[in-house]
Amino acid sequence: MTAREPDPDNEDLLRYRLSLRLGPVHARQRLSIEQEAEARLTGRDHRSFHLENFYSAHGFIRNCLRLAGLLRRGQDNSRRLRTVEHRFPITSLPEAFEGYRILHLTDLHVDMDPANLEAVIRQIEPLEYDLCVLTGDYRKMTWGPVDAALEGMARLREAIRGEPLAVLGNHDSIRMVPGLEDMGYRLLLNEHMVIERGDQSLFIAGVDDAHFYKVHNLQRAGDDIPDGAVSLLLSHTPEIWREAAHAGYDLFLCGHTHGGQICLPGGFPVTLDADCPRALGRGYWQHNGMQGYTSPGSGTSVVNVRLNCPPEVTLHTLTRGPG
Numbered sequence: 146m147t148a149r150e151p152d153p154d155n156e157d158l159l160r161y162r163l164s165l166r167l168g169p170v171h172a173r174q175r176l177s178i179e180q181e182a183e184a185r186l187t188g189r190d191h192r193s194f195h196l197e198n199f200y201s202a203h204g205f206i207r208n209c210l211r212l213a214g215l216l217r218r219g220q221d222n223s224r225r226l227r228t229v230e231h232r233f234p235i236t237s238l239p240e241a242f243e244g245y246r247i248l249h250l251t252d253l254h255v256d257m258d259p260a261n262l263e264a265v266i267r268q269i270e271p272l273e274y275d276l277c278v279l280t281g282d283y284r285k286m287t288w289g290p291v292d293a294a295l296e297g298m299a300r301l302r303e304a305i306r307g308e309p310l311a312v313l314g315n316h317d318s319i320r321m322v323p324g325l326e327d328m329g330y331r332l333l334l335n336e337h338m339v340i341e342r343g344d345q346s347l348f349i350a351g352v353d354d355a356h357f358y359k360v361h362n363l364q365r366a367g368d369d370i371p372d373g374a375v376s377l378l379l380s381h382t383p384e385i386w387r388e389a390a391h392a393g394y395d396l397f398l399c400g401h402t403h404g405g406q407i408c409l410p411g412g413f414p415v416t417l418d419a420d421c422p423r424a425l426g427r428g429y430w431q432h433n434g435m436q437g438y439t440s441p442g443s444g445t446s447v448v449n450v451r452l453n454c455p456p457e458v459t460l461h462t463l464t465r466g467p468g
Contacts, residue, residue, distance in 0.1 A: 162323050167334060171353070171360065175319040178358050183288040219407070219450025224264045226443060228272065229457045231429065233396055233436055238375055238465045239345035248274040248305075249459040251381075251400025252442030254316065255297025257285040258449040261456075262297055265443045266304045268458050276340070277305045279330070280400045280440070281314025281354065281381035283321070295324045302328045310338070310349060314381035314401060315357035316446075333379060335362040337370055350394070351379040356401060356419070361385060363392045383425040383439045390433035397437035398461070402426045404441025408453035427454075 163172035248269065255262050269277075284294035294317075302309070311330045313319070322332055331338070333351025340347045348370045352361035361380065370376050378394040382401035389397050404427035405414020417426040424430055430437045443456045 159320060159323065163319060166322060166326075167319075171335070172319065175353070175358060175360055178360075179288075179318055179320075182357075186288050216450065219448075219452050222451040223258065223445045223449050223456060224260050226264050226268045226456050226458060228268060229459045230462070231438060231459060232462045232464055233438075234464055234467050235375060235395055235436075236465060237373070237395075238463055239342070239347065240465070241342035241345040242347050242375075242463055243465055245276075245347070245463040246274040247377075247398075247461040247463070248272060248277040249280070249398055249438070249440055249461055250277065250443055251280040251440045252282040252314070252403055252444050252446070253279070253297075253301070254285050254444035254446055255283055255301060256293035257444055257446070261444055261449060262300065265458065266301060268443075270304055272458075272460065274306070274460060276307060277309040278349075278379055278398060279309055279311040280379050280398055281312050282316040282400065282442075282444075282446070283314070283325075284316045284318065285446070287316050287357075288318075291318050291321050291324070295321060295328075298325060298330070299328050302330065310351065310379065312351040312379045312381055313354050315354050317354070333366070335360075335365040337366055337376075346374065348374050348376040349379065350376060352385070354381050355385045356382040363388055367392055367394070382419055383421045383437065384419055386421060386425055386430075386432050386435075386437060390435040394435055397435055398440070399437070400440045400442045402439060402441070403446060404439075404454045406441075406445060406447075406451055406454055410453055412453050414454070 253265065283298050284291060309330050311332050326332055334353045337348055337350035340349065350366040352363060352366050355361035376394050377396040377398065378389050380399045383399045386397065402417040402419050405417055408414050414426055417423065425439055427439055427441050438461065440459050441454055441457055443458055445451060
């Protein structure tokens with residue numbers, strides 16, 4: 146299978162827009178890494194391996210699950226989302242942000258399974274929140290066309306209230322940025338923004354993918370955040386937990402791990418595909434004064450099944466009192 150040949154005129158326009166939006170170095174770096182990785186997958190060499198890109202692996206896993214009598218159950222589980230409520234106690238939280246609610250979505254892989262996307266939309270429609278944040282992996286594959294993923298993200302955007310903030314994951318192409326921003330998603334790519342209520346502020350930073358592309362830049366994202374200000378970092382992966390904690394962030398939201406997706410009884414993940422302690426693989430954690438939450442995500446990768454690891458959308462409430 147080969148990706149559709151790009152139109153040279155569209156490619157030139159895309160590069161121009163990305164250079165204006167991200168700066169020429171970031172745009173050139175991300176595009177070059179993507180092209181190199183795609184070349185490895187489409188035949189010029191075979192040094193790069195991503196399980197989700199090989200259809201034989203999909204079929205093998207599906208057949209194993211079918212023989213074990215777990216395929217249908219796993220598919221049903223993947224579409225049975227739950228809303229998890231979580232509280233972050235922050236003693237220095239500005240009073241104006243007491244009770245501030247953040248809807249956290251991640252690892253949607255919207256072109257993987259239409260039924261799962263519909264389940265996500267149904268799940269979030271009745272929820273009340275002040276801000277929606279998305280922490281990456283909107284596409285099923287890690288290479289190839291982005292059209293189907295953008296179509297799914299457009300459908301999701303209609304169900305999200307307000308301006309959602311987002312970062313990219315290792316499945317996402319930088320080519321998606323103009324389309325996502327044209328829909329009304331605000332991408333934070335080594336950047337931050339300020340949310341103000343009266344004369345009080347909350348700072349939210351976001352970094353580009355730190356798992357595969359390694360194009361995260363915490364300094365660029367946070368250098369202009371005032372000392373002592375309450376700050377939240379959005380990252381696709383928990384793998385930069387140590388850097389983020391020492392950079393002084395109060396909160397850290399991420400995904401990437403899927404919580405394991407296919408777990409042993411008791412929720413023990415077979416693999417997390419992340420270079421971090423297993424304690425950071427799902428749910429709430431702390432490090433060096435920073436509080437973090439790794440969502441198991443709403444979607445699936447490789448195969449649309451979940452076992453002993455339910456998908457979730459997460460509602461985080463910020464509070465000055467106890468959690």
